[in-house]
Amino acid sequence: MLLEALRAKSALILLYSGIDFLGALDSADGVASRETFLRWADRYMEPAAKLGCSSLELFSARCGLLHNLSPITNLTKAGEAREFIYLIDRPHPPIRQIPDQPFVVQ
Numbered sequence: 001m002l003l004e005a006l007r008a009k010s011a012l013i014l015l016y017s018g019i020d021f022l023g024a025l026d027s028a029d030g031v032a033s034r035e036t037f038l039r040w041a042d043r044y045m046e047p048a049a050k051l052g053c054s055s056l057e058l059f060s061a062r063c064g065l066l067h068n069l070s071p072i073t074n075l076t077k078a079g080e081a082r083e084f085i086y087l088i089d090r091p092h093p094p095i096r097q098i099p100d101q102p103f104v105v106q
């Protein structure tokens with residue numbers, strides 16, 4: 001519904017928050033953390049194989065979007081994750097991901 005209403009950022013925030021929530025449910029103490037996010041994403045999303053990014057990069061993208069609506073995070077500054085660039089305003093041809101360049105999400 002959010003995508004149909006052209007609210008892609010809201011949809012992404014809900015998606016990343018859902019991973020946080022599900023990771024917390026899958027933990028012993030029920031508390032969301034970086035580790036629960038990474039573990040859940042690796043186990044159920046298989047981001048390296050299915051998305052072409054790491055779970056740490058997904059976590060970095062989540063932090064950037066949720067905390068300051070920016071692709072720049074402590075992880076990207078440290079070179080541990082690529083910045084995520086979202087193309088949401090119009091259809092684009094498929095993009096080939098380039099190592100060590102921002103990760104483009106269509």
